[in-house]
Amino acid sequence: MAATDHDDIQPADARPRLGSITLAALALPGLLNVAHAESAPTDGVISVKLQSYDDRQPGLDRIRVIAPSLYVLAPVASNWALEASLVHDDISGASPRWHSAISGASHMSDHRTAGTARVTRYFDRVSVGVGGAFSEERDYRSRAASLDVRWSTPDNNTTLYLGAGLTRDDINPVNGVVENEHKRSNEFMIGVTQAWTKNDLVQLNVGHVAASGYFNDPYKLVDKRPRERDQTTVLARWNHHIEPLGVTIRSSYRFYRDTFGIRAHTATVEGVHPLGERFTLTPSLRYYTQGKADFYYDPVYDPVIGEPYPPGRPRLSSSDHRLSAFGAITVGAKIEWRIDSRWSADFKYERYEQRSNWRLGGNGSPGLARLSADILQIGFSRRF
């Protein structure tokens, strides 16, 4: 057979037809119209979780909360994602007590419904999200809106985060002490997430909230707080994967400061341990410490009058234990079970202990009973 140029058919204007193998190849994903680094999730998720919180002080069961919750994540088209969540708290128990002397507990029962929704649009290396949240209780209603922007570098190792939000709350305590009070807050946050090595991810966030309005606790006899509260937080967190063990250590530290005069530190660490192919065990530890607010006064129980009165007649005062100086430790463990490629289940138990003498450096507020709480969560999740 002599060398021949079979300069065959295929005139320039022939309609190109695609053979079966070319068609099969075109069906492979990721070869045409490849999206950028900030890409929408490919899988949707539905999760339900039942959470319960149960706290007590010595000799007194205090608050019990049972909260079923639902979360949905749905990718839409190829560049959008929708997220929504709903939670309903059933709250029952004694209203808050502050100190070791106990007067009669007043029982209460309340409900709270809260939800969030968020829409995110993904562009080349940038994603923008808009979200809203609401919370409804008999005496408190909250509405919030937020905007967030994430921008990634081309190598996808660095992501910058910018967030802004505003919250408007309406307060109508059932005891009628005040009516139609409001609280507004505006918040901003900037953050950076960085892949340090192939096994390390770190994040640093700095946030600021400027809030004004009604901060008092209307259910306490004497509680007068400022009408402004600015808060600043700095959070650093670090996920470190240890390859030979398959274990991941997650740790974080948060510094908090506000214009009530409170400074707080929070440190957490947890270790994710795979157990076989399907299970994961994550023990966790959290330490929290806070100083007291400038206007906090130690409660002294008066056997005649009952509820404590602040010495003198200060303009601002509160004996709310949440504004006192104390430390708290949470110990917990979570088990996750990957049932198959779509279903998974999880169970978590935590024990929370709050004690004034656990404050970092000592000098916890005196006269406060220790608080213990059991927190349980059980959940199911399906990918679709």
Next chain:
Amino acid sequence: MIALKIPITPPRAALLLAVLALSSLTGCALQPPQAFEKGNLAKREMTFGADPLEDAFSQHVYFSKEAASGGTGVGGGGCGCN
């Protein structure tokens, strides 16, 4: 470890935790990963905020028991939890 003469109070335990966490970083040079070696970073346990319902409940519990709040993001809204 620490001599038993010094009582391990929770504040000191927290400090020890921080030291242990940081010490696992020693000895690794900081080398940003190439695109083909990001398999571990994509694991679920390496993601921040992988379980939104758990995070939301935790934040709610701590918001009602402690003065500090926030740090991870904006726009969660408030509540009247006293």
Next chain:
Amino acid sequence: MDVEYAAGDDAEDHRFRFTAMASPCEVRLAGLPRALATAHAEIAIAEVRRVEHKYSRYRPDSIVSRINAAAGSGEAVEVDAETSQLLDFAAQLHALSEGRFDITSGVLRRAWDFRSARIPTPYALAEAVAQIGWPRVQRTPETVVLPDAGMEIDFGGFGKEYAADRAAALLERDGATSGIVNLGGDLRVLGPRPDGSAWSIGIQHPRAPERTIASIRLARGALATSGDYERFFEVNGKRYCHILNPATGWPVQGWQSISVVAPLCVAAGAMSTIALLHEDTAPAFLASQQVAWLGVDRDGDVIRHGLPA
């Protein structure tokens, strides 16, 4: 990353050379300043390495190795979307080639040792052929099971070509419109030279490694070549090459090489291999696939089909 830079034909023509999948590779980008071209090339090369690492037979933690290690155990190995789609593609190639293209046929390398240049015994060959059989592989969209111990899959039949297409997709995404991704002779053209003219691609001479036997002009699309000269030995004047018929275990005869032009490299590569597996009926097969091709027949004559002179 061991990438070598060489200047191209002018100040804005850049050639980035590296080794991947045991082959000399090159990302060539034109019409861009060097810094920008370097940034694009790094992304493209990283993607080639990602595909190489993920589907490598030689890394014990790769998905392919894990699937092969679980052969015969009954354990269903979970695969991600990318792997699942590639297995779908392999299934279609098996069907469209009437069983000639079979990604379980890699076990034949146990019988054919090209370094020792020995023809295998009929027993050794039969043993290897018994482990071949894509229809026996059990799959769901998320899992794959090799039912018999000794069975193996590998993506050598289109892995390099897939990596070339993936690298090209990222370059296109980032706006590169002129250049070539060339992985060991399987290549994808991003677009014509900045002046609009096509690239001139030389076809390796099957019997003279330093020479080309023909050239093809391409402005876009992909070109892949399969030949009997990549791994072979000769006994008594007869050549035994690495392209083996999965049904008989014997190497193909009839062509020295076939090069196929198609929109995607993974398609061109599959077709060039399947064409060799068709032996004498290769031209009819390629005609049915509506592609332009160039073949060097057993006598060394060049046959072009659908390609301008």
